[in-house]
Amino acid sequence: xxxxxxxxxxxxxxxxxxxxxxxxxxxxxxxxxxxxxxxxxxxxxxxxxxxxxxxxxxxxxxxxxxxxxxxxxxxxxxxxxxxxxxxxxxxxxxxxxxxxxxxxxxxxxxxxxxxxxxxxxxxxxxxxxxxxxxxxxxxxxxxxxxxxxxxxxxxxxxxxxxxxxxxxxxxxxxxxxxxxxxxxxxxxxxxxxxxxxxxxxxxxxxxxxxxxxxxxxxxxxxxxxxxxxxxxxxxxxxxxxxxxxxxxxxxxxxxxxxxxxxxxxxxxxxxxxxxxxxxxxxxxxxxxxxxxxxxxxxxxxxxxxxxxxxxxxxxxxxxxxxxxxxxxxxxxxxxxxxxxxxxxxxxxxxxxxxxxxxxxxxxxxxxxxxxxxxxxxxxxxxxxxxxxxxxxxxxxxxxxxxxxxxxxxxxxxx
Amino acid sequence: xxxxxxxxxxxxxxxxxxxxxxxxxxxxxxxxxxxxxxxxxxxxxxxxxxxxxxxxxxxxxxxxxxxxxxxxxxxxxxxxxxxxxxxxxxxxxxxxxxxxxxxxxxxxxxxxxxxx
Numbered sequence: 001x002x003x004x005x006x007x008x009x010x011x012x013x014x015x016x017x018x019x020x021x022x023x024x025x026x027x028x029x030x031x032x033x034x035x036x037x038x039x040x041x042x043x044x045x046x047x048x049x050x051x052x053x054x055x056x057x058x059x060x061x062x063x064x065x066x067x068x069x070x071x072x073x074x075x076x077x078x079x080x081x082x083x084x085x086x087x088x089x090x091x092x093x094x095x096x097x098x099x100x101x102x103x104x105x106x107x108x109x110x111x112x113x114x115x116x117x118x119x120x121x122x123x124x125x126x127x128x129x130x131x132x133x134x135x136x137x138x139x140x141x142x143x144x145x146x147x148x149x150x151x152x153x154x155x156x157x158x159x160x161x162x163x164x165x166x167x168x169x170x171x172x173x174x175x176x177x178x179x180x181x182x183x184x185x186x187x188x189x190x191x192x193x194x195x196x197x198x199x200x201x202x203x204x205x206x207x208x209x210x211x212x213x214x215x216x217x218x219x220x221x222x223x224x225x226x227x228x229x230x231x232x233x234x235x236x237x238x239x240x241x242x243x244x245x246x247x248x249x250x251x252x253x254x255x256x257x258x259x260x261x262x263x264x265x266x267x268x269x270x271x272x273x274x275x276x277x278x279x280x281x282x283x284x285x286x287x288x289x290x291x292x293x294x295x296x297x298x299x300x301x302x303x304x305x306x307x308x309x310x311x312x313x314x315x316x317x318x319x320x321x322x323x324x325x326x327x328x329x330x331x332x333x334x335x336x337x338x339x340x341x342x343x344x345x346x347x348x349x350x351x352x353x354x355x356x357x358x359x360x361x362x363x364x365x366x367x368x369x370x371x372x373x374x375x376x377x378x379x380x381x382x383x384x385x386x387x388x389x390x391x392x393x394x395x396x397x398x399x400x401x402x403x404x405x406x407x408x409x410x411x412x413x414x
Numbered sequence: 415x416x417x418x419x420x421x422x423x424x425x426x427x428x429x430x431x432x433x434x435x436x437x438x439x440x441x442x443x444x445x446x447x448x449x450x451x452x453x454x455x456x457x458x459x460x461x462x463x464x465x466x467x468x469x470x471x472x473x474x475x476x477x478x479x480x481x482x483x484x485x486x487x488x489x490x491x492x493x494x495x496x497x498x499x500x501x502x503x504x505x506x507x508x509x510x511x512x513x514x515x516x517x518x519x520x521x522x523x524x525x526x527x528x529x530x
Binding site: 006009010011012014015039040042043045046047048049050051053135136137138139140 | 426427428431432433434435436437438440441442444445448452460462490491
């Protein structure tokens, strides 16, 4: 007998597909019923596949979801009214067609646009997208975003309620609003990716999954002609560059490793190449976005064979452009670091003095970390230690804290 | 060689709130186990049971419909296997994938009747 394995995350991704198709047919009013029905199908697959995995697992799920539709129709107690409505909404496309590959993808994209609808609260968008398209469970979302499961539950409930209350349609935005809505979708995907990339979650697996989800969603966006644009390609490029060095960001003891000390030979080059390709494609379109600049900065970093070879002038120029579009404190801090690398500490100080650390909220420790770097570059070790001490008291994350303490202790021995 | 029945008792996956990812992982473990046993020619057959439970009990033959969620534990399925003795059968049961969920395997030898 042949050893058959199921591709990674098949169940999770199928969950998103099935929920999307069923929602397209039955609408959000029946969303809870849909979720339960899909969950049951998975329980069934889990048992049925124990001894024999179907030859085409994906097709199995498609057929299963078709059968679910029929079950659901019975359950929903299809009165005449209901059937007429269904026929109406599916009139342009026959029932069977809805289960064809292209239409399944179309349903998934509709789900993305619904999850990222501007009427939804930003936090709810992320949780809802991870759940409905990503197939993450409540506890998995909680673990990934480092929040309580109850908080996730609340966000999901609120998202569902908003969608039903505001009567949000399960469809693509109209042509004149498409670009604007697409930008919100990209923003949500970017946030999901960043949750993975910048998170200090102890499990690399969790971080990888969030980054992977970001990449997968962007790929899905790029699969549709109308959604291809400079921004979507640039975002994809940025995520490829970042993902290529995900494994080298943390050592076996969960200590973060900064860019300077990462093992560059372990960066994943196929992803870097994908990043370059996407960045090139982004230039074929007229629109220009912050993702273009961020991708270009990331490209400069992966381009340098050693930390010392980094083209800081180029990076500074890109940051300045970013700053022109969106003046924010995190970019200022990055610029300050670039000035320190360029041995222009006075410029770094100028920028730091303009930043008010409280604006960074939970991330205010970053400000003190950069300030310490500045003092260190001017040779004022005492002031650097003081700044690190402040940073240590402000940081919540244990991995970051350990990193800062280690840094301070090195200075203390000087 | 004697016949044994491995009876799987515990909670249903859906009632445990497993995510699709976790279900896939479970499925993979069960699959690996069944492949292993099949290769060794241990399994005679096995079935999984539907989680709907109807109990009939007592002299009045009282019928009660129970859902899996109401019951702490239900029999989820069984395997009929061949093994040298009870210890060997228990060794085979070590690979049962759901111990970490608090589920149980009951190992029972099939009674052989004397034919006089």
